[in-house]
Amino acid sequence: MMPTPDTVLHSKRNREILADIVRAYVETGEPISSRVISRSHAESLSPATIRNVMGELEDAGMLYQPHTSAGRVPTVQAYRFFAQQAMEQATLSPADQKWIRTELEAAPRLRKSPSAPPCIGRGVARARHHRDAALGS
Numbered sequence: 001m002m003p004t005p006d007t008v009l010h011s012k013r014n015r016e017i018l019a020d021i022v023r024a025y026v027e028t029g030e031p032i033s034s035r036v037i038s039r040s041h042a043e044s045l046s047p048a049t050i051r052n053v054m055g056e057l058e059d060a061g062m063l064y065q066p067h068t069s070a071g072r073v074p075t076v077q078a079y080r081f082f083a084q085q086a087m088e089q090a091t092l093s094p095a096d097q098k099w100i101r102t103e104l105e106a107a108p109r110l111r112k113s114p115s116a117p118p119c120i121g122r123g124v125a126r127a128r129h130h131r132d133a134a135l136g137s
Contacts, residue, residue: 008060022074022082031071
């Protein structure tokens with residue numbers, strides 16, 4: 001039975017290794033080897049242990065290996081998980097919250113401007129939705 005992303009990502013260590021792989025791939029653009037991750041990972045893990053985790057992540061559709069001797073590359077599903085995790089951990093400073101509120105409060109004036117494009121209202125509505133979600137309002 002093939003592992004699912006939920007079962008493979010249940011382990012904190014697997015989530016951290018996946019995040020390390022995504023970061024390293026974004027920085028280099030090259031397939032990432034277990035050795036690269038073992039050198040950079042906070043926990044002291046052998047390349048063999050990391051290869052096992054990478055194999056599980058590959059079986060779950062989070063990574064793929066372009067060819068047998070290559071490292072692994074994150075899939076769209078891995079990027080989506082990584083971005084979701086980053087958003088859940090993100091917080092806005094009070095200064096940033098104030099700036100966002102000020103900018104969005106000015107938006108209705110912009111929307112009523114004769115020179116504003118007609119789609120600005122939809123953009124303002126989406127921005128308000130994201131603001132409320134980010135600020136927990």
